[in-house]
Amino acid sequence: MDEISYKLNAEELYYGMVDVAKTRLITKIFKILSMVLLGAMAFVTVVTMKSGSFNITTGYVITIVLALYGYFLPEISAKVQVPTIVKNKAPLSQQLKLNFYKTYFSLSGETFNHKINYQKLHSVVETDDFILLKTAEGSADILPKRAFSTDQLLKFKSILGAVEGLKVKLK
Incomplete structure (x- = not known):
């Protein structure tokens, strides 16, 4: 973890x-x-x-x-x-904690906590600054790459790339 x-x-x-x-x-x-x-x-x-x-x-x-x-x-x-x-302290603007494992990740904030198996994701897209864990076509968990250490980012991308059937666009 x-x-x-x-x-x-x-x-x-x-x-x-x-x-x-x-x-x-x-x-x-x-x-x-x-x-x-x-x-x-x-x-x-x-x-x-x-x-x-x-x-x-x-x-x-x-x-x-x-x-x-x-x-x-x-x-x-x-x-x-x-x-x-x-202003409304929606989940995207809260202090967040991501825990990632080999088969799933959990994301928690001040008002929520969810656990998602990678295979349930719609897709994963890497941009210049973010990893987008898309739960549907129009919504995603936005993970800033700055929050990852180099080793953590490589490990996370490796886990995502190994998920069968998941649409993954990594740089």
């Missing part, structure tokens, strides 16, 4: 939530559609400017705003949610 204790500050919580959102399929689809829409709007703008018939309409502005919103949705959502999470 290895034990790691940590608390996510507001900035880490923000970036962790953005990283979780960016791993979702729907977020990737929104980003692609938004880029296509922005590209189309840029093309229409150039063509209408060259023809001399360009004018800004309400529909044009709304389309650009919606495309930008779709592209930056993870960042906007996290920016709105983090202050509420911190």
Whole structure:
């Protein structure tokens, strides 16, 4: 058993939530559609400017705003949610303790304690700063890599990589 204790500050919580959102399929689809829409709007703008018939309409502005919103949705959502999470002392913002074993991990905070077998996880994703233990497509336990010693991180990644059937994306 290895034990790691940590608390996510507001900035880490923000970036962790953005990283979780960016791993979702729907977020990737929104980003692609938004880029296509922005590209189309840029093309229409150039063509209408060259023809001399360009004018800004309400529909044009709304389309650009919606495309930008779709592209930056993870960042906007996290920016709105983090202050509420911190204010309400939600589990993500509490002092947390992770214990990991060969077949399961336990995560406990001030108001909760859960134990999960690795095979019950949806997937595991490693980002530059976090290990995301995804319990479902849109939710995850956010583990900051800074909380692990080098040996603990290698051991944890080794355990995760050995779990049969688990979708694991490690760096």
